[in-house]
Amino acid sequence: MATTGTSKLNALYTRLPPGMPLTSEDLAALGISVDLAVHYVRAGWLTRLARGVFCRPNDTLGLHPSLTLLQRRFKGLHVGGKSALDWYGVRQYVAQQPVLQLYGWAAGRLPEWFTERFPAEYHRKRLFDEQPGALLHAGPFEKRNGAPQVSAPERALLELLSDVGVRQPLQEARELVESTYSLRVDLLRELLQRCTSVKTVRLCLQLGREASLPWAAKLDPATLPTGSDRPWVSRSADGLLVLKR
Numbered sequence: 001m002a003t004t005g006t007s008k009l010n011a012l013y014t015r016l017p018p019g020m021p022l023t024s025e026d027l028a029a030l031g032i033s034v035d036l037a038v039h040y041v042r043a044g045w046l047t048r049l050a051r052g053v054f055c056r057p058n059d060t061l062g063l064h065p066s067l068t069l070l071q072r073r074f075k076g077l078h079v080g081g082k083s084a085l086d087w088y089g090v091r092q093y094v095a096q097q098p099v100l101q102l103y104g105w106a107a108g109r110l111p112e113w114f115t116e117r118f119p120a121e122y123h124r125k126r127l128f129d130e131q132p133g134a135l136l137h138a139g140p141f142e143k144r145n146g147a148p149q150v151s152a153p154e155r156a157l158l159e160l161l162s163d164v165g166v167r168q169p170l171q172e173a174r175e176l177v178e179s180t181y182s183l184r185v186d187l188l189r190e191l192l193q194r195c196t197s198v199k200t201v202r203l204c205l206q207l208g209r210e211a212s213l214p215w216a217a218k219l220d221p222a223t224l225p226t227g228s229d230r231p232w233v234s235r236s237a238d239g240l241l242v243l244k245r
Helices: 003-014 024-029 034-043 063-071 081-087 153-162 170-177 185-193 198-210
Strands: 047-050 053-055 100-104 120-124 138-140 149-151 232-236 239-243
Touching: 003 034, 024 034, 063 100, 081 100, 081 149, 081 153, 149 153, 153 170, 153 185, 153 198, 170 198, 185 198
Parallel strands: 100 120
Antiparallel strands: 047 053, 138 149, 232 239
8 A cells, every 4th residue: 555545544543532433524534535435445444334434443333422423413412311311320220221312403313323333212302492503501421522412410301301201101200300309400490491391391390399309499380481271181101191380
């Protein structure tokens, strides 16, 4: 191989951290053209995961770098709901291989190269009055550089509650709420005020009061979007759910 080609291959192996998937754009930034990438794949120096996505051979992909790549392709993608709570240590049941809950702004489907390695579900959800480029109380996990976007615990709780009656059992949600003693009431109040789901607002208030949590006592329902005076009623596998204002 020519010296130039060798230097590009060295850059591919030395400049990037292990476990990181690469796009055609990433390779181009290293000076590796599409034709050269094809040559690398045929020579066994690069593994093709999908169209335009690669990794180094025998490299075990990492969850965090894989998520940051997906964030470039899915508007507003972030770890949320039960998964985000789990990342912060709020959990009730320990599954052998928990399914990662991902949320985003638009409809989409996770690529097979990702779900084959990391069991995950993607949900289009617009729960708050916000924009995908400026999510409300979601940011890099533990504020680390290059970390994937994850909901703050307060946002994650509301995402979890919004799924009750759809894919989230009420009893598990109730037990998880009981573990949210230390939620920040100012953040939760702001999220509730900008929440577009009356069910989620009412369920948060109701379960918080039932568990006698300190943040629930500091929230004034009159300042939150709880909807009309009519009860919110839904039937699911858990039975009839009635939420009063």
